[in-house]
Amino acid sequence: MYQKNTIKTIRWGIIGLGAIANDFASDLNRVSNTVIQGVASRSSTKAKDFAKKHKAQKFYDSYVDLLADESIDVVYIATPHHLHLEWTLKAIKAKKAVLCEKPLGLNALQVRQMMNAAKSEKVFLMEALWTRFNPTMEAVLKQLKSNPIGKLRLLKADFCFHALDQSTEHRIFNLELAGGSILDIGIYPVFLAYILFGKPQEIKAYSQFHQGGSELQTSVLLNYQDCQAQLFSSFAFRSEMKAQLYGEKGQLCIDADWFQSDSYRLLTQEGEQVYNHPKKGIGFCHEIEAVNTALRKGKTEEARWTLQNSLELIELLDEIRKQVGAIYDFE
Ligand SMILES: NC(=O)c1ccc[n+]([C@@H]2O[C@H](COP(=O)([O-])OP(=O)(O)OC[C@H]3O[C@@H](n4cnc5c(N)ncnc54)[C@H](OP(=O)(O)O)[C@@H]3O)[C@@H](O)[C@H]2O)c1
Incomplete structure (x- = not known):
């Protein structure tokens, strides 16, 4: 008997439409059963142009509005480092799965906050360390x-x-x-x-x-x-x-x-x-496929790059920055 393809399509949203978001979106379109459901920028023109270029279904001039879109399964956060914590926490609160660009947080304190939030809301969270999946x-x-x-x-x-x-x-x-x-x-x-x-x-x-x-x-x-x-x-x-x-x-x-x-x-x-x-495409297809698979299986972490791995990595970076005196005023 003919069997229907039952692979669930994963609907992605992107926050922060800069250089890496552009490359990532190109690779999203190379992965099967994947759609760019929405993109959000602080600028509506930028969001509209990006959506047109990468065939996104919707565009928003506010990150908050994208997070309120119930049709989005997972959000890719591609803002500068200092905003990873804020937007990851907001996305988790909105019950979105999150793939956040590296470094996940600025320091171990922030990464722990993000881990705890993901665990308590039972949502998927991963640092976008694409090299791990190469x-x-x-x-x-x-x-x-x-x-x-x-x-x-x-x-x-x-x-x-x-x-x-x-x-x-x-x-x-x-x-x-x-x-x-x-x-x-x-x-x-x-x-x-x-x-x-x-x-x-x-x-x-x-x-x-x-x-x-x-x-x-x-x-x-x-x-x-x-x-x-x-x-x-x-x-x-x-x-x-x-x-x-x-x-x-x-x-x-x-x-x-x-x-x-x-x-x-x-x-x-x-x-x-x-x-x-x-590698496939620019190289992001592999981490995208890893996230898609984890979400289809209902997992909240990817075994090859867990939140504990992200925490241990940032602890090393914390120590390095402490030794050389590269500490930010707002930390
Ligand atoms: N995996 C990789 O290979 C790779 C490579 C490069 C960078 N990255 C990571 O990706 C993240 C973004 O890097 P990028 O090179 O894409 O940076 P970018 O070109 O500067 O883009 C960052 C985007 O974040 C948004 N944004 C929100 N608040 C901002 C603010 N106060 N100042 C500047 N931008 C702000 C902007 O998007 P809107 O104007 O659309 O809101 C901006 O276009 C970083 O975490 C970086 O470490 C990863």
Whole structure:
């Protein structure tokens, strides 16, 4: 007998229609059984244009109005960092599932508030750490389980791009918007060390600061029982952005840009082997599919990137920011 397709369509809303929302919306349209139900901006013209470009069903000139739309299942929050807490809490209160851009909160205190709210309202919440869902990252984590390069001794990873031509008002430098490299891009190499090795025994960090006072570049050393992670983030130059993992019997290199890579390579005594795992679209399809699947199953968390993971990651970033003195006045 013919069986009807019963896969539930997930209806997304987007809050804050900036650069990343634009990329994310393009990928939403690449995922099946998914619609952009509504988009919200502080500007109605921007919302209307964005809705037209990305085939959104509705547009709003108020974030509050989008949250009141009962036809929306899940909200993607793509505002600057300092607004993640406010809009995540409001979305949870409106009983929406939430995918919030990284960092989930500015600090552990905020992340705990968000976790508690999601738990008490029994709604789905996840930090949009898209790299965790990248097919290459999944393949690397699986490959490492078979111990291909022996005991792991060192990770070298960074995330750097040149942004010195941007004004100090730009989101990445603006202290009122929680600018600085640690929360914006340093979060990625720290995430990689955390997902590979867990919580370190010791942390040492050094930063240099931009003319407007925001933290410009930071070196971090994480010390574990038998291995170390050398991590770096900067807005002052573009780096190669490979991630190198050294073991006693070889190396594993996640090719550039490692956080959105389509491949990795193993270097052992047998030679070099390249493994290709191309991502779909810009790379956000994988986290979108993860959220869709979790919602269809009625889950409130995604097992591969839980709220506890987000909390432990922000605790590392809290310690790094504390050591270098990159604390915001409003924290
Ligand atoms: N996953 C990734 O690869 C990735 C990459 C880049 C950024 N991000 C994250 O995504 C978030 C947004 O980054 P973005 O680069 O898209 O920033 P952006 O281009 O500046 O966009 C942020 C949007 O937030 C809204 N907004 C609300 N209040 C604001 C305020 N006071 N000042 C400025 N904007 C305000 C604006 O949308 P409306 O005007 O429409 O209201 C603005 O367009 C950040 O958390 C960042 O860490 C993630």
